[in-house]
Amino acid sequence: MARAKEGVSPSVIISAAGLILVVAVPFLFIVLQAIFPELGRGSLAAPFSMLASTLGDPKLIDMTLNTLVLGALVVALSALIAVPLAVLRALFRVPGAVIWDVLFLIPFMIPPYIATLGWIMTLQPRGYLSQIAGFDLATFLFSVPGIVFVMTLNTFPVVYFAVSRTVETVGSRYADVARVFGASSARAFWRITLPLSTPGLAASLLLVFAMAIEEYGTPAALGGRAGFQVLVTAIDLRVSDWPIDLPGAAILSLVLAVLSFSAFLLQRWILMRRSYQTTTGKPQESAKRDLGLWRIPVVGVFALVALVATGLPLLAILATASSRTISGGLRWSNLGLSNFTAILVDSSGALKALGTSLSLGLAAAIVTGILGALSAYAVVKSKMRGRGLLDALTILPNALPGIVVAVGLILAWNQPWLAITPYNTVLILLLAYCCILLPQPVRYSTAAFHQIGDNLEAAARVFGASPLTALRRILLPLIMPSLMASMLLVFAVATRELVASSVVAPVGVATISTYIWRQFEQGSIGLGMAMAFITIMITTALPLILLSLMGRRGSLL
Secondary structure, three states, X not given: XXXXXXXXXXXXXXXXXXXXXXXXXXXXXXXXXXXXXXXXXXXXXXXXXXXXXXXXXXXXXXXXXXXXXXXXXXXXXXXXXXXXXXXXXXXXXXXXXXXXXXXXXXXXXXXXXXXXXXXHHHHOXXXXXXXXXOOOOHHHHOOHHHHHXXXXXXXXXXXXXXXXXXXXHHOOHHHHHHHHOOOOHHHHHHHHHHHHOHHHHHHHHHHHHHHHHHOXXXXXXXXXXXXXXXXXXXXXXXXXXXXXXXXXHHHHHHHHHHHHHHXXXXXXXXXXXXXXXXXXXXXXXXXXXXXXXXXXXXXXXXXXXXXXHHHHHHHHHHHHHHEOOHHHOOOHHHEOOHXXXXXXXOOOOHHHHHHHHHHHHHHHHHHXXXXXXXXXXXXXXXXXXXXXXXXXXXXXXXXXXXXXXHHHHHHHHOOOOOOOOOOOOHHHHXXXXXXXXXXXXXXXXXXXXXXXXXXXXXXXXXXOOOHHHHHHHHHHHXXXXXHHHHHHHHHHHHOOOOHHHHHHOOOOOOOHHHHHHHHXXXXXXHHHHHHHHHHHHHHHHHHHHHHHHHOOHHHHO
8 A cells, every 4th residue: 555655656657658659659650550551641541441451361371370380480499409508507517608608699699681691601502511511401491490490590599598597596495405305306496496487488488489470581581482471571572562562561560469469478377377486586596516427418519509500600601701702612712801801991881880780789778778677677566557558568569570660660750740850860770779679678677577576675665765766776686687688689689680770771871780781782792791790799799898897797607
């Protein structure tokens, strides 16, 4: 009762205002575009006239099923790879643990369309594998299993880092107590450690599913030859091919939103079935166990995953970037540093594009980190009415492809009656990145808040702390490891985002992704790959340096 009389917390007001600006406004215009097909011309005529023809398309069922199958398979394979590795990393002394963390972080830093092109260059007929070993795997690559394989290598780090940090926070203390009372190691893990880690596992798998169903580059590059069309590629065709069909794209986007909301509801049902709170809310101090005879096999598994997920794509990217001509193949006479030299001398505006993307990535990480933490607090810890609506707003962006978010932003902010607008400025890029990437800090923060008991905040309130003070001094430090990890993911994705950048970037403003894409279109694949390789190195090293300076490297890696 006392809490109810205090009114709405400032943190709730800030999170609500931020979500309305970043998420609700562009989504509202997407809905309006789906209802009013002439909205782009400033008319509300013929409402709902496009729904029947779009939803009645017989291909829609196949595309929807393909989208669901793709998302489910990527989630399953990501969990199969990441969960065992994460548990080993959290509970045992794995030799070179920090090195493996860095190597597993790199795949997430590689833009999906770049990684896909690297695998095509490697596995296609007369590709790098064919030049070295005499055979190719094109049949596998251009198939549904190949699409799942390539996408999983990009997404499994999300599960690995979330689960390893969550299991490490839970620690082995409670499992040790169970073993004192006669439980086996396996039973203690399955009945105690893993259930307590459910919030982090569920949050990361939800993110992987959302990333899989909205990913455009890999299905577009590989799915065409496999005859495998998903919703996001169909939406892109309606937006980019003449005649432009914005109402149809908006309607298909709403179908995609339903799929994402279904995953969100499943995660919510899992988290609400039981409590996952620990007594103190603090990480448990416990010594990690020695691997013993399993030391060499475990290191071998980590090395194999690192080789396939990180080593092979990087080598393919580096080989392409170092090739004077693509047709010259893997010959010493065809290798050189001319493409890297062209990047460093900035003859084509590469350094300016690099600086723009890094600045926008950092800004997006900060904004989404703050807004994500406040929104998660409002949903998990506050007692306000309408928090379910806030929670729904945080998951919406993952249900919308970047191209549709960009269209929503254009429709929202390119209105003639607006006195001040971010349209045609770099701020529109920042809004696009924040809208697309906000769910990551929210999901990670939500999982962390679910593991913190209400007793800590209640004790602070008894001693006179305001809700904002309790959040700033107690809760935020406890969720900071998860929040920082999610902000690093936002930074990595924002610096390489392609689709929204190509649509809403102001004239004369180039980002890393638009620069690389322009080089591909012009036939300068080596130059584009050189830019991609430099970007991967920077976006991997910069977060590590930042964490080291902040003194938090040990808690996140």
